[in-house]
Amino acid sequence: MKKTVIALCVLLFTSLLIACDKREDEPPIVVERSKIEGYTYDKDNITDYALVWSDEFDYEGLPDDDKWGYDVGGHGWGNNELQNYTSDQNAFVKDGILTIEAIKDEKGSWTSARMVTRNKGDWKWGKIEVRAKLPTGRGTWPAIWMLPTDWQYGSWPNSGEIDIMEHVGYDQNRIHASIHTQAYNHKIGTQKGGSKVIPTASEAFHTYTVEWFPDLIIFSIDNEVYYTYNPFNLVDIPKNRHWPFDRRFHLLLNIAIGGDWGAAQGIDPELSYAKMEIDFVRVYQSPTIQNLVREID
Template sequence: MKQVLHLMLAATMAVGMPSGRAGNVPAADAALGEGEWRFSDAPVWQDEFDYEGQPDPAKWGYDLGGTGWGNNELQYYTDRAHNVHVAEGMLTIVARREDHEGNAYTSARLVSKHKGDFLYGRFEVRAKLPTGLGTWPAIWMLPTDQAYGGWPHSGEIDIMEHVGYDPGVVHASVHTGAYHHSIGTQKTATKRVQGVGEDFHVYRVDWTPRDIRAFIDGEEVFVFANEGTGPAAWPFDQRFHLLLNIAVGGDWGGQKGVDETAFPASMVVDWVRVHALENP
């Protein structure tokens, strides 16, 4: 059966969208039922971390430095095995209390930019989170091409965020020019999850031209609909890439301080999988 992929992978896996689906969703499509979209059974991009050493360089790069990252964060991101490594079938990102390049903490931030860039799809990560005051792990997505300008105008998709001062409360959000925390209009949802630091949970986003839906262990926790009013509200018709990181402190993560004894703090990832959005 002929199927058209609605997920764009960078370089070797790029697939365009048929006309009439890109950009804003036509009113007729917006009214369609839940069965309009489906996702490929097998992942089209994945990392099972079934190897040893550093993360696969064909799939992951790094954001490096200690600039505060727009949130007054305290960590310096490195690409050292001290902060990120793969062993025993797991990826581990470790935030540490150590002086490095003028920062008091180190950590790592993996990015799939230009190695896995996607337009629509299902994004799943099975992970166990760090806990402790000042930890701020995130599984999220940013625009690859900044087609509508700098943050927040080109969008952000937060699959999972957790701040250590509010243990067990997981956040899923989007940011756009019209909807972001700086002006008090951010679209977000929270879910209390038992054992975020002791147990693995599956954090997922389903992204279609109609809406973005977030799930935790298969339970839907957040829906953000395409209003059809343009990129200020819906910049999500462009390629995005994945990010995995632990931040330390910052405007949100550090609101109640940072407990130095909570470090080293680790986020352990079992797998990352991306499924194509298919049009029946």
Template sequence: MNTYHMTSFLLFPLLLFACSKEVRKPNIPAPEPPQAKEYTFENTPSWSDEFDYEGLPDGSKWGYDIGSENNGWGNNELQYYTEKRLENVRVGDGVLTITAIKEDYEGLDYTSARLVSRGKADFLYGRFEVKAKVPPGIGTWPAVWMLPTDWAYGGWPASGEIDILEHVGYDQDVVHISVHTEAYNHAIGTQKTSTKRIENATTDFHRYRIDWTPNYIRGYVDDLQIFSFSNEGTGFRAWPFDKKFHWLVNIAVGGNWGGQQGVDDSAFPASMEVDYVRVYNMIEN
């Protein structure tokens, strides 16, 4: 057998293998390029929690993520998230209060709460607004954010994440609005984030919002736009934001970001207060 035929013989099964792999790839059609378009939103919320009641959060709107880092939070956080425990989550005086506490609980040194609207209130597009006051203290990491409900494109970050408000206590009064996707995330140094310094983020309430449309996600603090992320039309790796997402409201303790300068135990108990969360429908026009 000459060199040509030997090479052909060796390549033939490789080509078959390559072709068979190609056939098994997911059949995801090429996306249509988004048309340049501005969107407006209704003036009355289609869904909200005004927290004008007493006791635990409304069970028709909120559930709980429960447990520790072993449940897969993925950030090396130090708290145990509890369920329906008034010490960690309470509604009263017109606000929701989530409190992280320094205490021994289920083998960990801190407790907190992580509310989720998953399965109770899931959304595709709209204006999402929260009025909140974040806690001070090194090691605190409060957030109001959104995750995909069905993870249609795979695990994090492929199916996306939208961060409406994040604050880490060692960087006092600096708030962050971000998105994460397979193409754009902090693990590969491409995360899309904007920050704003607010002199009184921990002592006064401020309004944080995102406008989520098929074309863009824009972020605002007290109606001032600080963030913009556009749909490039290149598919889900850059834009997985065509599926339903849900709310999360929590305080983490420590972790890869929140704990970069340690944890000051004198900062606890540490509470985030939320005056309301609201969703306004996008107007199709």
């Protein structure tokens, strides 16, 4: 009996020491499973995709302001980029093609466009297709990507980012897809993604696609899958640190110049112009998936 009492006292004393060592303001770690757990669907046999939003660029002039807005400014955008984004000077539609231009003026300053569908096209789950021809030039950094509309899990990267297509001019023809979350992002070197070489990325149009499901995200080029993000075997960290993708997101199209990644091998001093051409943007959603989501929300 005496040995049992001594053992209990040692255990209590150790517990008190551990409790005292723990920071009082440190929030408890809560393990949360995915809400999709326990529900099944066949992602390979979704046959009811319906077009819910698109721009075929079958008009002339400025991009349709019912569908597109702009992020504007020139403060580096968190990546030390050089360009100043304008509202309507660096994007136009002609002959069925949207063109985004990055232009260097005689003083060496760059302008470009960062087009967004925020509050004009916002989606939760679906398939997004963008058919594009990419710019060339060391120092260019074009992207087709998605950000959260409401930032309900906090500022970047906590609320997530989906990069459908990224390209840097010093690594011509290599296409990247990635996701960013609190647990996985490039600022801490843990980002998740894949890449694929497309020899004609800047010479021909290719279709860049993301399929975003309640529990995984699939990236493809011209219908060939090259990266899948599926983190739901992770049960040791809170869900939103690796899966904030259960809120609505919007689409962005832009060309950045320079920046931490775009200028990693410098900027071509002869570079003065770059363009990204977009043939179409199409967004599909599946009633099968949407109904499943309504069940579990």
